[in-house]
Amino acid sequence: DVLLLPIMESAGKDISCWFDPETKDILKYVDPLTNCVRYYTPRGRFVHVPPAGPRSDWASDVGQPWWRDDRYEVGLLSSKTRWIRVINTLTSQEQRLQV
Numbered sequence: 001d002v003l004l005l006p007i008m009e010s011a012g013k014d015i016s017c018w019f020d021p022e023t024k025d026i027l028k029y030v031d032p033l034t035n036c037v038r039y040y041t042p043r044g045r046f047v048h049v050p051p052a053g054p055r056s057d058w059a060s061d062v063g064q065p066w067w068r069d070d071r072y073e074v075g076l077l078s079s080k081t082r083w084i085r086v087i088n089t090l091t092s093q094e095q096r097l098q099v
Helices: 002-009
Strands: 028-030 037-039 083-088 093-098
Touching: none
Parallel strands: none
Antiparallel strands: 028 037, 083 093
16 A cells, blocks of 8 residues: 555654654645645655545545554653663674664
């Protein structure tokens, strides 16, 4: 499905930049052409985001959108992170991880 592409492209990545931290809803902006408030989706429209204009083939009664469903909340972002080094003593390879 085309509406799943932005989500699949961002699989395993942090998508918190898509959402307003205060309202926990998708970011919004004022469309300069129509002067209407719209959802800001730079990677394209995704599931439960209404289309740009009025359409007869889109049902507006989708219920609770997936980003408000607690079942899909994986975790919380840390406010204070630090870098650690993991060293393989056999091969002397070093990896830095942010935890």
